[in-house]
Amino acid sequence: MIANVKCKPWKMEKKIEVLREAKKFVSENEGALGKGKGKRWFAFKMMMSKKWAKFLRDFENFKAACVPWENKIKAIESQFGSSVASYFLFLRWMYGVNMVLFILTFSLIMLPEYLWGLPYGSLPRKTVPRAEEASAANFGVLYDFNGLAQYSVLFYGYYDNKRTIGWLNFRLPLSYFLVGIMCIGYSFVVVLKAMTKNIGDDGGGDDNTFNFSWKVFCSWDYLIGNPETADNKFNSITMNFKEAITEERAAQVEENVHLIRFLRFLANFFVFLTLGASGYLIFWAVKRSQEFAQQDPDTLGWWEKNEMNMVMSLLGMFCPTLFDLFAELEDYHPLIALKWLLGRIFALLLGNLYVFILALMDEINNKIEEEKHVKANITLWEANMIKAYNASLSGNTTGPPFFVHPADVPRGPCWETMVGQEFVRLTVSDVLTTYVTILIGDFLRACFVRFCNYCWCWDLEYGYPSYTEFDISGNVLALIFNQGMIWMGSFFAPSLPGINILRLHTSMYFQCWAVMCCNVPEARVFKASRSNNFYLGMLLLILFLSTMPVLYMIVSLPPSFDCGPFSGKNRMFEVIGETLENDFPSWMAKILRQLSNPGLVIAVVLVMALTIYYLNATAKGQKAANLDLKKKMKMQALENKMRNKKMAAARAECRSLQPVDSNFLSLPEDQKSSFPSSSKVMTHVKFQRTSFGEQLLCSTLDGIPDVFINEGCLSPPRARKISMLL
């Protein structure tokens, strides 16, 4: 009772009264509620449950206080409405997810290696090669994540492959592998949880049954506090109503079907061209960047060094505007045009990402080939060193021990570090392009419109260019794809979640400022989806698509022989087998080996497929039952209403009616109809005793249904008239 009082729609005074009475009752009868021997135990239980309730409430308060940026988002909600604010809520949610990933990678991979691993300079893999030493600390080199940045905990290549490190015997290679898998698993769980929570909100997906009702009852956004936004909202609602009404009224007049179809085909053709061109550009840029990597870094300008990242970011920036332009040809309703645009941008970004990965795979294969040569060279080099050492010893029997400085050891090309570096560079350049775009596109444009308006021929604020509107879908897509890159790269560069945290943090402040300062609320708001599941669905797809290459690389490519925690193994996942052999009792290893028997795995897969099919069928059945019940409810309500009306009216009749005069019934038809409002005269009244008592059934002349009878009694004059007639 106490828990439910807040759910009742009563006035506060009533609620307070009820609550105080209930509490008094509970506290007075507490002792009596528990009987006899169990009294003390019962009192104890009550006290514990009260304390637990209080603890839960305090914890909820604490959690609500911990959520960051609440005020900023509220200010944006009140100025722009809930759709723009939904982008920032999404950003905040991503920040939370990335925070967890960062904590995992930092505390379980980077920190142990830093604290307990061998320090910089002790192993070849941890030292900058002699050739690069001079320039290792230059800003240009560090910005490229070469030099000192490359040989640090930020990247895969720094980690040693010793099985345990430090006094805790921390198993670093195992932890590295497991954390990588856990990050992917956690991301899946959290995205799926968010999606299933939103499915409940969807309400079963009755898309068009309540179109107008929803427009009227649910369209106002109560979060709006800014009068200008409110005006915009009024306009958009009015336009919405008018459109819906005219759509309802007239069928669409097809102006020129063939022309429109041709134009749409043309637009799609251009779009394909653009997608193909962008894919080719990226492939070419990646190839060129590998050529540049072979050359001497000093001969390259800034553009050559950053060409590939710039190309990818610029493509991501300009192609959507091109798509917008092509969409002018198509002449769709704005909502449909938005969906097409989103689809095309998604295809563009996805295509870019995969071309990038393909080019990367090319490079990885090259590096693996190169590794074989380097391995062969190293054996020769070692043989030479030993010969030289023996030669130097021949003169002097007790010489210094054989020592080669780690910086002088020839290195293999570490393909994992290269992959990590590419992703980190891409992320950084993406951040920079986004910020520069916002500064130039939004801020400078707003300044120009504001200040040059005084001395310009036409009104800049209302015509072109005017202030920019906040592009929700573009920003959300960019966020989703950046997250995809993080998921792909974080196995090879454990620092990537940390870099992303920094990026999201600054992005929040920067974009909040930009939105409040330079953007105006949208004139018409179109939501891409009914619930937020559209964007979460895309996120899930990207998560799936970005973990596939990583898993492929883990499972099928051999790790480098001289860098990283898996060096020396044939495949990266062998670390699991090794741990099972050495650290677990032998019976456990035997059991697990049995479990990975192919027959068992196939059986499990079959069972899962059957479960999915069964659940699908159950869901369909329940939906059908739902529809059925709805129909029944409607029919039942109708019947009840009819019955109630008849009962009420006939009861009123009988109070003022005399017994039927059979003379009236024997009158000819035309005379009957000459009576005033004759169609409304009841010809006979039947008394029927049923189990519910008296049920009055009335019928009328000509069989006209008696819906004319209003709820409640007939008016006295009419009742008198009928009693006179009958």
Added chain:
Amino acid sequence: MGGSGSRLSKELLAEYQDLTFLTKQEIVQAHRRFSELLPRDKQNVEDSLRERVSFEDILSIPELKANPFKERICKVFSTAPSRDSLSFEDFLDLLSVFSDTATPDIKSHYAFRIFDFDDDGTLDREDLCRLVNCLTGEGEDTQLSASEMKQLIDNILEESDIDRDGTINLSEFQHVISRSPDFVSSFKIVL
């Protein structure tokens, strides 16, 4: 937040937390905002719980100022005999219903009362007409023509009036609203 004069007691806070969907910070914040609307000499705790704030003052807060239903909201939540002022507890009631964690049931219940302009327990044509006029703004040119209005209301009644009596009652309204995914997220006011 000043001395003990302007703070709510712990028991009262706990009681309010039991009775509403608000967290402790939200209740404290609501109390602060409400006290600011009272005249200077009445801003201590005891008076703030007893005093009432007139509609003009309540409607001046930015969260309600731009809302087309602001008068109806105040009227629905007011417990004064003449229904023209809000006490602190009414204000808390308001915030609780419009908060994030309130159940959809209670939100739809109060939405129905807000839309019921003539307080007769059903939404008839007159109520719906006034509702649509509120939504289309103040100006003459933005309002719908009579025929458009009629068609719109006809369509609404067609969709939602299950028993075909020409009005929408509470259960029909709740049935319509419960299917909408936008309602819960837009029916929110946060201080």
